[in-house]
Amino acid sequence: ALEKKSNLIASADVLTTKELHDLAEKVGPNIVALKTHIDIITDFDYDKTIIPLIDIAAKHNFLLMEDRKFADIGNTQELQYSYGIYKISNWADLVTSHVIGGSKSLDCFMNVGVVAILGMSSQGTLTDAHYREEAMKIIINEPNVMGCVAQNQIQDDLLLFTPGVNISAGGDSKGQQYNTPEHVFKNLHTDFIIVGRGIYKADDIEQAALTYKTRGWQAYEAAIS
Numbered sequence: 001a002l003e004k005k006s007n008l009i010a011s012a013d014v015l016t017t018k019e020l021h022d023l024a025e026k027v028g029p030n031i032v033a034l035k036t037h038i039d040i041i042t043d044f045d046y047d048k049t050i051i052p053l054i055d056i057a058a059k060h061n062f063l064l065m066e067d068r069k070f071a072d073i074g075n076t077q078e079l080q081y082s083y084g085i086y087k088i089s090n091w092a093d094l095v096t097s098h099v100i101g102g103s104k105s106l107d108c109f110m111n112v113g114v115v116a117i118l119g120m121s122s123q124g125t126l127t128d129a130h131y132r133e134e135a136m137k138i139i140i141n142e143p144n145v146m147g148c149v150a151q152n153q154i155q156d157d158l159l160l161f162t163p164g165v166n167i168s169a170g171g172d173s174k175g176q177q178y179n180t181p182e183h184v185f186k187n188l189h190t191d192f193i194i195v196g197r198g199i200y201k202a203d204d205i206e207q208a209a210l211t212y213k214t215r216g217w218q219a220y221e222a223a224i225s
């Protein structure tokens, strides 16, 4: 992040391997991580989808974050994390997980940074203040949790990742609620913004990634000064 002067994570919610690789190449120079939902890739093939993606990530020096949002018992999560066709444990640097299964359910995530879901950006989410208070009790005792996804400020010793970020604040018709980069850095003291449609739906994807990176970094520096 410091090297690239970037707090930007691009969300690659695209449907084909080609779109995923094209997006990764375009946003790569300006991001710290590419966030995937690998199970939405319609033509997924481990060798054709993942191997080149690892190369693109190495070339542009960004991490791969699989937004799997695990939410099961430990044994099942362990299987979902390492087996099936996606073999997430082979390639993801970061994974997202709910903590609803309790602390032991998180023990299966070895050699990966766990980003715990503390609060969601969608309208009507059940992650209210009581939920977050109880979830945080689990999170602070888990050595492999390095941060939280949330829409509120959290304690300083955990990294804060904030999705639901778009320059045109508002939302979509399916309950998503957006804040601007400036809002989340100033008011939530977020560490990383996660931007999906604001970038991959833009007419000029490279320019959009640069805009989010620049606005995000400026707002971050203003918030910590």
Ligand code: 5BU
Pocket (backbone or CB within 6 Å): 011, 013, 037, 067, 117, 119, 120, 121, 122, 149, 163, 164, 165, 176, 194, 195, 196, 197, 198
């Ligand atoms: P968007 O296109 O910028 O709205 O995409 C946001 C991404 O962040 C998308 O991949 C969601 O799955 C993800 N997300 C979110 O939007 N809100 C949340 O609370 C969580 C994840 Br957790």
